[in-house]
Amino acid sequence: MTTDDGARLDSRQPLDGDRRSEVMLRSLSTSLLWWRTASSLATPLLDGAGPDAFALLVSTQRTIVELRHDGTTQRTRLNAMLPGGTTTTQLIRVLGNERLPEHYQEAHILRDWSDNHYIGTIGVKPGAAGKRWRFLRGGEYYLAYAVKKINPVMIIDTTVAIFDGITDSDRGMTYSQREHGALGHRFRVLEETRLFSNDSVLILPHTYMTESFLDHYSEWVAAGRPSTASQDEDYSWLRSARALAHSEDYNPDETPDPMERTLPVPTEADFRVTGLMENAQWHDSAHLEASRVLLQARYDLKIGIWDLARNPTLRQTLLDPTPIAAPPTATAPIPDAARRRAEASIGTELGRRAAEKNTWTAILASLAPMIQQGWDPADKWGRKWHLCLPLTKPLLDPYYSHNDEPIPLVQLQLTISKRTNTINIKILRPNLIGFDEYFHTRHDAFEAIAGPCHYPSRENEFRRIWTDTVGWTDDANWDKWAAAMAKRTTRWVQEFAPIREAYERLYTDEPATSDIAALPALWQRPNGSLKLIAPLRGIGAVGGAETIAKLTTGTELKLQREPRNTEDHNAVVVHDQAGSRLGYVAREISRLLAPVMDPPSAPTFIAALAKRPEPNPPSAAHRQWDPILRYDEVLLSITCHARRSGGR
Numbered sequence: 015m016t017t018d019d020g021a022r023l024d025s026r027q028p029l030d031g032d033r034r035s036e037v038m039l040r041s042l043s044t045s046l047l048w049w050r051t052a053s054s055l056a057t058p059l060l061d062g063a064g065p066d067a068f069a070l071l072v073s074t075q076r077t078i079v080e081l082r083h084d085g086t087t088q089r090t091r092l093n094a095m096l097p098g099g100t101t102t103t104q105l106i107r108v109l110g111n112e113r114l115p116e117h118y119q120e121a122h123i124l125r126d127w128s129d130n131h132y133i134g135t136i137g138v139k140p141g142a143a144g145k146r147w148r149f150l151r152g153g154e155y156y157l158a159y160a161v162k163k164i165n166p167v168m169i170i171d172t173t174v175a176i177f178d179g180i181t182d183s184d185r186g187m188t189y190s191q192r193e194h195g196a197l198g199h200r201f202r203v204l205e206e207t208r209l210f211s212n213d214s215v216l217i218l219p220h221t222y223m224t225e226s227f228l229d230h231y232s233e234w235v236a237a238g239r240p241s242t243a244s245q246d247e248d249y250s251w252l253r254s255a256r257a258l259a260h261s262e263d264y265n266p267d268e269t270p271d272p273m274e275r276t277l278p279v280p281t282e283a284d285f286r287v288t289g290l291m292e293n294a295q296w297h298d299s300a301h302l303e304a305s306r307v308l309l310q311a312r313y314d315l316k317i318g319i320w321d322l323a324r325n326p327t328l329r330q331t332l333l334d335p336t337p338i339a340a341p342p343t344a345t346a347p348i349p350d351a352a353r354r355r356a357e358a359s360i361g362t363e364l365g366r367r368a369a370e371k372n373t374w375t376a377i378l379a380s381l382a383p384m385i386q387q388g389w390d391p392a393d394k395w396g397r398k399w400h401l402c403l404p405l406t407k408p409l410l411d412p413y414y415s416h417n418d419e420p421i422p423l424v425q426l427q428l429t430i431s432k433r434t435n436t437i438n439i440k441i442l443r444p445n446l447i448g449f450d451e452y453f454h455t456r457h458d459a460f461e462a463i464a465g466p467c468h469y470p471s472r473e474n475e476f477r478r479i480w481t482d483t484v485g486w487t488d489d490a491n492w493d494k495w496a497a498a499m500a501k502r503t504t505r506w507v508q509e510f511a512p513i514r515e516a517y518e519r520l521y522t523d524e525p526a527t528s529d530i531a532a533l534p535a536l537w538q539r540p541n542g543s544l545k546l547i548a549p550l551r552g553i554g555a556v557g558g559a560e561t562i563a564k565l566t567t568g569t570e571l572k573l574q575r576e577p578r579n580t581e582d583h584n585a586v587v588v589h590d591q592a593g594s595r596l597g598y599v600a601r602e603i604s605r606l607l608a609p610v611m612d613p614p615s616a617p618t619f620i621a622a623l624a625k626r627p628e629p630n631p632p633s634a635a636h637r638q639w640d641p642i643l644r645y646d647e648v649l650l651s652i653t654c655h656a657r658r659s660g661g662r
Contacts, residue, residue: 015047015283018081019351023278026288026341028222030348031273035223036174037348041278042219043172044079046095051285052217053096054310055302056168058319059215060098060146063167070103070166071149072157074173081279085351098146104139105152105160115139122159138163158206168215169208176204177227201234220288222341228291235294270363275356278349288338300335308332373486374399377430380492383500389428399486401428402440405507405514423517426479426506428499432487437480439510449513453477456509463505479506545653547624548603549646550588550596558596559639562648563629565590571621571650573599575611584608588621588650599650610654617654624651 015023023029025038032038042048060067077089093100107124108114118137125132136159141148148166150157154175177200208216218224234240287306290299305322309315322328329335378391381401385391389401404422427440441449453460461469464480480502484490553559572589579585586599586607599607610616626648627641642648 015041015045015280015285017278017349017351018085018281019349021278021346021349021351023346023349024341026220026222026225027343028345030345032276032348033223034174034177035221037273037276037278037352038221039172039174039219039223040075040276041280042221043073043075044077044089044277045280045283046078046080046090047280047283048219048285049078049092049095052170055287055306055319056170056217057097057146058306058309060167062318062320066144067167068146068148069168069170070161070164071147072154072169072171072173072175073149076149079277079279081281085355087277087279087355093147093149096147099142099144100147100149101141101145102139102151103141103148103164105150105156106137106139107134107156108137109134119163121156121163124159136160140164154207158203161207161210167213168217170217171208172219174223176200176208177223197230198234198240201231201239204231225289225341228289228296232291232294232296267367270360272353272356272360275359276348276352277355278352286338288341298338300338301329301333303338304329304333304335370397370486377486377492381496383496384428384503387500387503389426389503398429398431400430402426403428403503403507405510406517409517424510424513426503426510430486433483433485435480435482435484436478437506438478441477441513452513459509460506463502463509545651546603548650548652549600550648550650551598551600551646553597553648554639554643556587556595556597558594559629559642561590561594562596562623562626562642563639565623565626567623567625569623571596571623573607573611573619573621573652575608577608577612586611597648599652600646603652607652620653620655622651622653623648625649 015025017023023038025042028035029037056069060069073092076092078092078095079087079089082088104118105121106115106118114120114135114137118139120135121138122136123132124134124136136156138160148164208214287299287303290297290302302319302323305319308322309317309319317328322332378385381389381391384401387403389403391399391401402422403426405424405426406422408420409423421442423442425440426437428437429435439453460479463469468480468482470478470481484495550562553562570591572591572593574587574589576585576587577583582598582601582604584601584605584607586604588596588599590596598604607619611619627644629641630638
């Protein structure tokens with residue numbers, strides 16, 4: 015392709031400083047010329063699949079970029095140039111007893127890995143019937159569960175998701191494993207979400223990164239699809255690229271990276287089908303490209319594109335294939351015009367940030383009554399400003415705390431955006447204390463504080479206690495607003511006092527400490543002890559619900575390590591005094607307990623039942639144990655005493 019400053023580029027060659035080919039991918043995915051070529055390949059494939067066939071578009075870009083006469087860019091909606099009409103396929107997840115909204119279809123039931131109880135549903139809203147192109151909305155994570163329900167004839171993917179490890183630990187891999195050579199997982203995700211059937215067609219922009227990734231995918235398939243990569247050095251290129259692209263230290267005030275705003279705009283291009291992979295093997299794409307060109311020129315031909323590309327007689331009679339040239343091996347520099355536009359964009363962005371900061375500084379001065387109550391204006395994300403009011407003292411939760419830093423488990427969060435401001439109650443691990451039930455029963459009280467016009471009632475506004483159509487761009491009387499909000503804050507704090515007290519009882523128990531970070535070093539402290547609260551999981555898997563229903567709070571229980579557990583080598587099983595299995599200590603706790611329980615000098619562990627809900631009446635026997643099986647509803651109290659010198 016030729017860019018607006020005359021630079022000649024091949025999309026398959028690397029660009030200087032563009033390790034993951036994101037600049038090139040951005041250029042192709044916003045190019046009208048690329049989309050015309052892609053649609054000229056997709057259209058005959060859809061025609062051959064029937065009148066109801068459609069393509070699923072996985073793309074963060076829904077506009078194409080064109081140049082103005084002055085060298086600046088303008089955007090046009092992509093759906094305007096896709097023949098056959100466009101619509102949106104929406105994916106959502108609902109939890110607990112929530113129902114799927116109208117027009118959504120059930121795609122997958124989510125169940126807890128430990129005891130198989132229901133935790134949620136993945137729903138899909140297919141979009142308008144008869145449309146050839148469907149944009150995906152709703153998150154990569156759910157696609158693995160829903161793609162077979164959606165059942166597209168092909169997927170056109172212009173994102174970096176397949177290179178990026180598009181799932182997390184809920185899909186069976188820890189963060190550490192994914193970052194240290196477990197590319198087999200990413201390749202499996204590729205097959206689950208993109209190549210989900212033998213007839214799946216996946217169309218990708220051909221970049222240096224695309225080809226490198228698929229080369230390694232081919233090697234992985236040839237090796238028998240191992241679950242983890244066996245030779246880390248072979249995959250160091252991907253991990254190093256990912257490390258460059260994702261910094262753990264996000265700073266919203268940092269000058270933007272020019273590479274993230276660099277966009278070469280093709281003014282002329284000879285885009286082609288330059289790669290064809292079938293059954294994880296590369297094949298010559300010349301005949302498929304020649305078939306595309308012929309069918310684009312001769313729309314009157316009623317021949318399937320695969321028939322034309324694969325039938326020797328038709329190929330010899332109708333096609334004039336041109337060999338696909340090898341890509342350049344040299345790294346190309348970033349085109350000058352694209353670099354200048356990126357620099358100008360950054361200058362504009364920095365000016366906008368400065369103006370916004372001045373506006374926020376003025377608003378912040380008006381919020382003094384709220385700040386005196388403890389609201390902390392320390393958080394900013396994008397173009398939204400946040401203030402948080404902790405309702406609990408900082409406590410260390412083993413699942414949510416990062417870097418062993420205590421965090422408030424309950425807090426109010428005020429978000430001020432351009433046109434609105436909202437307040438949510440942010441609570442971690444709400445099932446520990448039955449927060450949802452409390453929230454619903456106090457609906458009238460929260461509405462009385464906020465006022466009917468400021469208290470949302472829609473289901474998707476769950477746990478929101480305030481909403482207002484005033485934002486930081488509005489000319490509002492912020493002094494008056496802050497004074498009113500300070501009065502409401504006092505009442506909100508009073509309403510949430512039972513929640514605060516319940517959490518602090520669970521996580522602190524004087525004179526013992528709830529700081530689980532001290533657990534690994536406990537045995538080094540003579541006479542030391544600590545106490546922690548842990549959920550009991552896997553109750554249904556071991557059939558422990560009926561036994562638990564007979565126990566009373568405070569009943570002493572036994573802990574036993576299961577180092578040979580194939581699901582979790584850190585597993586800690588819980589028994590009653592008669593030896594009946596009740597379940598397992600929650601994995602996020604057992605991973606810290608196990609290393610301390612295993613050595614001969616291990617501390618003494620005393621466990622007791624801290625909480626259990628009442629079972630349903632026997633008349634509803636088929637659902638009698640649901641309250642006990644509900645996620646994180648049964649809690650254990652575990653006290654650890656350091657081993658004394660000379661014995662326990």
